[in-house]
Amino acid sequence: MTKFENTSSFSRRSVLLGGGALVVSVGAPMTLEMLASMQSAHAQGVKPPLTPDQLSSYIAVNADGSVSAYFGKMDMGHGLHVAIGQMVADELDVSFKSVKVIMGDTATSVNQGGASGSTGVQFGGKQMRVAAAEARRVLVEMAAGLLSTSADKLAVNDGVVNVGGDKAKRISYAQMIGGRYFNVQLDWNKKYGNPLYAPGKAKPKKPDELKIVGQPIKREDVAPKVFCQQDYCTDIKVPGMVHGRMIRPAVAGAVPVKVDESSIKDISGAKVVWDKGFLGVVADREWDAIQAAQKLKVEWSSVQPPFPDQAALYDHIRKAPVRKSEVEKQNGNVEDAFKNAARVIEAEYEWPFQSHASMGPACALVEIKDGHVTCWSGTQKSHFVRQGLAAMLEMPTDKVRVIWTPGPGSYGRNDADDAAMDAAVLAKAVGKPVRVQYMRDQGTGWDPKGPASTHHAKAALDASGKVVAYAFNSKGFSRVDVNTNGSKPYDTLAGQTLGVSLHSGDGFGVPAESYAFDSKKLGWETIPPLLDRASPLRNSHLRDPVGPQIHFASESFIDEVAAAVNADPIEFRLRHIKDPRDIAVIKAAAEKANWQTRPSPRRDQTGNTVSGRGIAYAQRSGTRVAVIAEVDIKRSTGKIWARKFTVAHDCGQIINPDGLVKCIEGNIVQGISRTLWEEVTFDNKAVTSVDWLTYPILDITETPEQVDVVLINHPEIAPSGAGEPSIRPVAAAIANAIFDATGVRIRRVPFSPERVKSALS
Amino acid sequence: MSQKFTLNVNGKPNTIDADPDMPLLYALRDDLGLNNPHFGCGLAQCGACTVHMDGQAIRSCITSVSSVGDAKIVTLAGLGTPEKPHPLQTAYVEEQVPQCGYCINGWIMTAAAFLATKKKPTDAEIKDALTGLKCRCGTHISILKAVKRAATMMG
Numbered sequence: 001m002t003k004f005e006n007t008s009s010f011s012r013r014s015v016l017l018g019g020g021a022l023v024v025s026v027g028a029p030m031t032l033e034m035l036a037s038m039q040s041a042h043a044q045g046v047k048p049p050l051t052p053d054q055l056s057s058y059i060a061v062n063a064d065g066s067v068s069a070y071f072g073k074m075d076m077g078h079g080l081h082v083a084i085g086q087m088v089a090d091e092l093d094v095s096f097k098s099v100k101v102i103m104g105d106t107a108t109s110v111n112q113g114g115a116s117g118s119t120g121v122q123f124g125g126k127q128m129r130v131a132a133a134e135a136r137r138v139l140v141e142m143a144a145g146l147l148s149t150s151a152d153k154l155a156v157n158d159g160v161v162n163v164g165g166d167k168a169k170r171i172s173y174a175q176m177i178g179g180r181y182f183n184v185q186l187d188w189n190k191k192y193g194n195p196l197y198a199p200g201k202a203k204p205k206k207p208d209e210l211k212i213v214g215q216p217i218k219r220e221d222v223a224p225k226v227f228c229q230q231d232y233c234t235d236i237k238v239p240g241m242v243h244g245r246m247i248r249p250a251v252a253g254a255v256p257v258k259v260d261e262s263s264i265k266d267i268s269g270a271k272v273v274w275d276k277g278f279l280g281v282v283a284d285r286e287w288d289a290i291q292a293a294q295k296l297k298v299e300w301s302s303v304q305p306p307f308p309d310q311a312a313l314y315d316h317i318r319k320a321p322v323r324k325s326e327v328e329k330q331n332g333n334v335e336d337a338f339k340n341a342a343r344v345i346e347a348e349y350e351w352p353f354q355s356h357a358s359m360g361p362a363c364a365l366v367e368i369k370d371g372h373v374t375c376w377s378g379t380q381k382s383h384f385v386r387q388g389l390a391a392m393l394e395m396p397t398d399k400v401r402v403i404w405t406p407g408p409g410s411y412g413r414n415d416a417d418d419a420a421m422d423a424a425v426l427a428k429a430v431g432k433p434v435r436v437q438y439m440r441d442q443g444t445g446w447d448p449k450g451p452a453s454t455h456h457a458k459a460a461l462d463a464s465g466k467v468v469a470y471a472f473n474s475k476g477f478s479r480v481d482v483n484t485n486g487s488k489p490y491d492t493l494a495g496q497t498l499g500v501s502l503h504s505g506d507g508f509g510v511p512a513e514s515y516a517f518d519s520k521k522l523g524w525e526t527i528p529p530l531l532d533r534a535s536p537l538r539n540s541h542l543r544d545p546v547g548p549q550i551h552f553a554s555e556s557f558i559d560e561v562a563a564a565v566n567a568d569p570i571e572f573r574l575r576h577i578k579d580p581r582d583i584a585v586i587k588a589a590a591e592k593a594n595w596q597t598r599p600s601p602r603r604d605q606t607g608n609t610v611s612g613r614g615i616a617y618a619q620r621s622g623t624r625v626a627v628i629a630e631v632d633i634k635r636s637t638g639k640i641w642a643r644k645f646t647v648a649h650d651c652g653q654i655i656n657p658d659g660l661v662k663c664i665e666g667n668i669v670q671g672i673s674r675t676l677w678e679e680v681t682f683d684n685k686a687v688t689s690v691d692w693l694t695y696p697i698l699d700i701t702e703t704p705e706q707v708d709v710v711l712i713n714h715p716e717i718a719p720s721g722a723g724e725p726s727i728r729p730v731a732a733a734i735a736n737a738i739f740d741a742t743g744v745r746i747r748r749v750p751f752s753p754e755r756v757k758s759a760l761s
Numbered sequence: 762m763s764q765k766f767t768l769n770v771n772g773k774p775n776t777i778d779a780d781p782d783m784p785l786l787y788a789l790r791d792d793l794g795l796n797n798p799h800f801g802c803g804l805a806q807c808g809a810c811t812v813h814m815d816g817q818a819i820r821s822c823i824t825s826v827s828s829v830g831d832a833k834i835v836t837l838a839g840l841g842t843p844e845k846p847h848p849l850q851t852a853y854v855e856e857q858v859p860q861c862g863y864c865i866n867g868w869i870m871t872a873a874a875f876l877a878t879k880k881k882p883t884d885a886e887i888k889d890a891l892t893g894l895k896c897r898c899g900t901h902i903s904i905l906k907a908v909k910r911a912a913t914m915m916g
Contacts, residue, residue, distance in 0.1 A: 077860025077898050218857055225862040226850045228797040228838040232863060235796040266762075286791050287783040359863040359897040360801050360809060408799065408863040409897045440802040658857070662903065666860055669899030692806040692895055701888045703901040 042138045042184055043177045052110045052198050053188035055138070056181040058131035059088070063179035065159050065172060067092060067099045069132070072112030072196075072383060073124040074104035074404045076411070078663040078723055079219040080120040083655040087125050090212040091132035091204055093156035094173070104382045104404025113194035114381030114485065115410070118544075118621065118721025121655055123194045125719065131186070134200025138184050142176050192383075207653065207715035214715070216658035233378040233405040234363040234437060241365065242269070243286040244426040244436040245293035247279045248446055251685040253306050253531050255497070258299035264292045272296065273429040277497035277534060280426050282434055290439070305684035306531040314350045314748075317454050317475055320527035324478075324506035332519025337469030341460030345564050347557055349457070350748040351476075351549035353680035354450040356542055357695050360408025361443025362419035366426075367433035368393070373400040375424065378407015379416040384485035388417065389424050392489050411543035411670075415447040417486025421494035441690035446493070449680055450542030451477035453508070455553030465565040467576065469519040472511055472554055478526040479546050480505035481539040496534040504529060509546045511554035512619040514579035536687040537680070544724035547620065548674055548731050552749060555616035555732030559600065560745065568597045569615050569736060577617075581624050581650050581714075586617050588648035588710045589626040600736065601743040609634050611643075614736025616729035622720030623651040627668070629733035633741050638757025641702060642672045642734055647726055648710040652717035661709045664726045668707055671730025673698035679750050766826050770795065771839030781827035786810045788826050789836060797837035797866050801895065808867025808894040812836050818874035837866050840873055849873050852910040860898035867894045872908045876915055887912070 048054045060068040069088045075081045081101040089096045102108055112124050136156065143161035144151040147169050154161050162170035172178075188198035224230035249255070255277040264270045269284040270292040281296060283289040308316045338344060364377040366389070373395055379385045382402040390397040407416055419436050427434040438446070453476025460469035481504050482491040489495025490503050508524035530537050562572035570590050577583055589595075595613070602612065610633050617626040630644040645668050654660055677696045681689040689695035731749055739745050744759050767776045768785075770793060777792040784803070789795040789812065798821050801809030805820040812821045813835040841847035846854075849869045859865050868891065875890040876882070882890070887908050896904065 077862070079857075222857055222859060222862075223843065223854050225859055225865060226837075226853045226869065227841070227843050227846070228795075228836075231796065232799070234799065235790075285787075287780060287787045291780075357897060359807070359861060359895065360799055406861065408801070409861040411897075437800060440804060440806075662857060662860070662900075665902050666899040669901050670897070671899075673899065691802060691804055697895065697897065698899070698901070700891045700894060700896075700901055700904065703888070703905060707902055 042142055042182060043180050044183045045180050047181045048183060050108070050110060052192070052196055053186050054182070055131060055134055055184035055186055055200065057110050058128060059135040060181060061173045061177045063174060065098065065174035065178060067094055069099055069101045069128055070109045071101050071103045071124060071128060072109040072114070073120050074115050074380065074382070076115045076380065076723070077409070079656065079659040082217055082219050082659055083121050084125055084128050086212045086215065086217060086655055087129045088132040090210045091129055092136050092159070094159040096212050096217055098159065105401070106382050106386045107401045110196070111192045111383035112196050114379070114383060116194055116380065116484070118623070118723035118725065119194045120721070120723065121719045122621065122721045125655065127197055129204045130199040130202070133202040133204045134184065134186065135182060137200065137202035138182065139173050139176060143171050146171055146176065213653070213655050215656065217656060218658070231405060233365070233376050233407045234360060236365050236376040236405060237435070238365065238367050238433045241433040241435055242282045242284055242430065243289035244280050244282045244423060244434040245289045246422050246436065246438065246442065247281065247293050247296060247298065248442060249300050251300065251303055251305060252536050253303045253534070254300040256298050257301050260297035263297035264295050267292045267295070271430055273426050276499050278425060278494060280422060282426055282430050306535070307537065307682050307684050308530070309684065310682055313352070313452060314454055317452065317527060322475070322525040323528050325523060325525040327521060327523035328510040329520065329522040332469070334469045334471050334519045334521040337519045338458070338460045341468065342463040343461040344458060345461070345561055346458045347560055347747060349455040349553035349556060351453050351455070351552060352749060353452045353537060354542055354674060354678045355444050355680055355689065355695055356411050356414035356447045357444045357697065358407070358409035358411070358414050361438035361440055362407065362415035363435065363437035364416070364420040364423040365433060365435040366420065366423040368427050371399055373424070375400070375402045375420050376405045377402055377416055377420045378405060378410060379420060379486070380410050380412070381417070381485040384487035385417055385420050387487040388421055388489060388492060392421055392424055392494065393428055412545065413448050413482070413484045413540035415443055418493045421486055421489070421492040425494050425498070444695050445687040445690040446536045448482055448538050448540035451479055451481070451539040451546065453477065453546070453549050455550065457553060457557035459557070459561045461565070467517050467561060470515065470517045471521045472557070474508050474510070474524040474550055474553070475527065476508060477529060477539045478504065478506045478508065479539060479541060480507045481529045484541045493534055502532055504532060509550055511550055513554070513577070513617070514582050514619070515558070515576045516578040517576060537682065543670065544620070544727050547618070547724065547728040548671065551616065551618045551728045552731035552735065555618065555729055556735045556745070556747065559614065559732070559736040559739065563600055563739070566599045568599055570595060571597055573615070573617065582617065582619065584712060585624045585626040585648040585650050586615070588712060589615065589628050589646050592648065592708055592710050593628040593646035595628065600740040602740055603743070605741065608636050610741040612737040612739065612741025614733045614738070614740055616732035616736060618725065618728040620721065620725035620728055623649070623722065623725040625649050625726045625729055627726065627729040627733040629730070629737045631734055631737040631741065633738060633756065635760055638753035638755070638760065640676055640734070640738065640751055640756060642676065642704055644706045645704055646708045646710070648712060649722070649726060650712040650714065651720045651722045651725070653715045653719045654711060654713045655719060657711055660711060660722055663722050664709050665707050667724065667726040668730060669698060669703070671727040672704070672734070674727070675731040675734050675749055676751050766829070768826070768829055768834060769831065770834045771836060777826070779826050782825050784822050785812070785824045785826055785829055785834070786821040789821060795836050795838055799863055799866055801864070806895070807864070808871060809864055811867045811870040813870060813874055816874060816877065818871045837870060840869070847873060848911040848914040849876070849907065852907040852914065856903050856907040856910060858900055858903040858907045860900055864894070864896045868896070868904050872911065876912055880916065882912055884909070
């Protein structure tokens with residue numbers, strides 16, 4: 001009878017909070033039974049089921065008055081938990097420091113979709129906000145009963161409810177519910193993942209009532225990282241744990257036909273786990289597992305090398321059969337407009353496969369014990385990995401727990417989910433907890449890749465130079481050849497090597513902008529993967545999935561049309577863009593960058609180093625970004641220095657401006673890297689970009705000297721995402737700046753020195 | 762095959778049993794429980810595993826335990842504590858540098874060895890000292906701010 005015992009404490013009209021006793025003044029005499037019944041309506045000692053329709057699944061007030069916010073998403077390095085804590089604290093009227101956001105543990109959170117599509121605040125925060133608002137409503141209602149007044153006469157300060165400024169008449173959240181659980185039903189929309197929404201009766205506060213949202217609160221997880229007090233998933237150890245390493249074929253598609261276990265007999269504790277195409281080793285010590293993986297003699301099946309010459313990649317894409325096509329946006333009669341055009345401008349752009357190349361290769365630890373599975377993983381989607389492990393291990397989902405633990409970097413569906421699944425297969429086979437960390441060549445060479453693509457753009461102009469038709473079509477590999485999470489074995493290397501049936505999906509995308517042309521058609525086509533099973537060139541989501549490639553093409557092309565009509569690139573855009581928030585970000589960036597109105601290219605430079613400026617803009621799920629790049633190009637070497645960026649960013653209501661600026665800076669730098677350097681290389685047999693020499697990224701010596709960020713805050717507009725939108729226009733802004741400087745249009749990424757030099761000569 | 766090695770790490774001797782060829786990184790992480798040097802590449806290409814060996818920043822992923830000898834090894838945990846932070850640690854917190862943070866060991870340890878010998882470095886000297894280290898999240902701008910801040914603190 002926990003419930004009863006707790007309520008009885010109120011009958012004594014005195015409870016302890018923190019170190020000191022607080023007197024709770026209750027207006028009218030109350031019986032124990034009255035108190036008990038009032039409280040049991042909203043609070044109980046036993047936790048309700050962890051389902052999306054329970055308030056207790058999101059918010060708990062602890063005995064010490066602190067608040068736990070259970071969050072079914074997780075932070076990938078942008079300080080999302082700070083933003084969520086700010087939103088929760090504001091709605092609950094508690095201090096920011098009293099809120100602890102507990103992320104991505106399937107035992108304490110519901111499936112809110114994981115880190116996905118820049119929706120941490122947009123959808124995750126939206127849910128946490130309504131849950132916190134409902135918690136406050138319920139607590140105030142409880143306090144009204146206990147203080148014998150009506151809820152509208154109560155105010156809340158720092159977790160203490162009081163009667164209109166009367167300090168004697170007050171009661172704290174901790175006194176009412178601390179250490180127990182909300183028993184409050186929410187109105188759940190019956191959806192899981194990103195669309196999950198379960199509001200209560202309370203409405204969140206109006207923007208002008210918010211005090212903590214909008215503050216530049218710092219991340220509290222930085223100090224533990226620099227003082228070595230925080231575990232990454234790579235650091236977790238459990239008793240009896242062994243180390244696993246995976247072995248991949250030198251020719252993609254080959255499977256082991258003979259494995260000579262005697263080749264590792266001298267390595268202490270080394271064991272082979274081999275089933276169909278799945279081949280791994282375990283050993284008690286990590287170095288021994290690495291040695292065993294290197295020394296194991298394996299005979300592989302002879303297969304036809306599956307890949308085309310890399311030089312023929314884009315021809316392959318152009319000629320490949322279309323598996324699925326979609327026109328996502330269309331207005332007017334594009335075909336007729338092109339027939340009647342005075343002038344047609346046409347161009348094609350190309351984007352390579354790119355790797356997540358996370359800072360460390362993925363790592364996961366799986367323990368199977370007493371009918372329960374526990375997995376520590378840096379995955380972006382722990383709830384989905386839970387489903388995948390359950391399916392792979394043939395266990396009920398409720399016997400599987402995935403504990404998200406910060407991993408070595410993640411920008412989408414990287415190798416983390418594959419590692420979790422590989423660790424599970426090894427752990428089951430050897431009957432011990434297994435920690436798997438991939439080696440570098442596996443992290444870069446075998447992660448799911450961002451898809452390669454071609455993009456064809458065409459504009460029809462009338463005699464006056466007005467754009468009367470615009471057609472844009474992407475053709476490339478699917479962004480969901482393997483799905484964006486590891487919930488199904490067929491979407492993981494373990495499942496694919498073990499021979500499960502395949503379910504390659506189709507998806508791409510179209511430019512997100514508001515150019516209002518008389519006729520317009522935006523579409524895409526996907527082609528089959530180069531190798532359908534266990535391919536190092538399988539594709540999935542890589543930061544801003546297909547956004548950088550599509551907008552590299554579309555925003556380069558808009559610049560080409562502007563140049564064709566001898567218009568300033570910003571003036572030309574503003575002629576056609578209709579969305580007021582789009583116009584505002586472009587104007588804000590132009591003003592901050594001191595943009596001088598003139599057509600590109602400039603023709604006044606003769607030296608070896610020439611400079612240019614370029615703009616690109618995009619929308620993304622409600623967010624608007626304009627980026628102006630200023631670059632220097634050394635003509636003799638083709639080397640580009642993306643020297644200065646000006647970013648104007650509108651994601652609606654800003655939760656934490658400093659966190660947002662850091663997030664944008666990271667997007668810009670990673671965007672420069674993707675544009676200037678990054679390209680997965682391969683030969684007929686395998687991926688050959690397998691480390692930092694063969695898959696170079698932007699070096700510190702190439703850092704822009706200045707990144708100016710203009711934040712446009714719209715407190716009245718629900719927040720949209722920021723994790724990805726600002727990487728979207730970077731490539732086009734750089735391409736447009738190169739054109740401005742040199743008059744040369746580069747239509748293929750990356751802009752490596754060799755490619756630029758050759759284009760300039 | 763395996764031999765006993767006594768490693769002087771963060772001012773304390775530690776005896777381990779290991780294959781002489783085993784990289785120091787695994788001794789630090791698996792035998793001594795010092796998790797701050799990270800496995801990033803195993804190829805000395807990223808810096809995530811950096812430690813100081815007699816004051817020099819070295820890559821522990823390619824340094825065999827048998828080559829360490831009597832050298833004094835210092836890891837990030839030995840560089841400073843919350844009570845007595847190294848200026849770079851203070852600067853990293855002040856500038857809120859990391860995103861995923863997996864790379865910070867390399868930047869801080871490399872910059873610490875550099876700033877110990879170079880007072881008032883120029884921006885170009887800082888960049889040159891750090892070239893080759895990797896940060897995949899793209900925190901380059903904050904890294905440079907933090908190193909400059911620490912350089913100023915160290916006079």
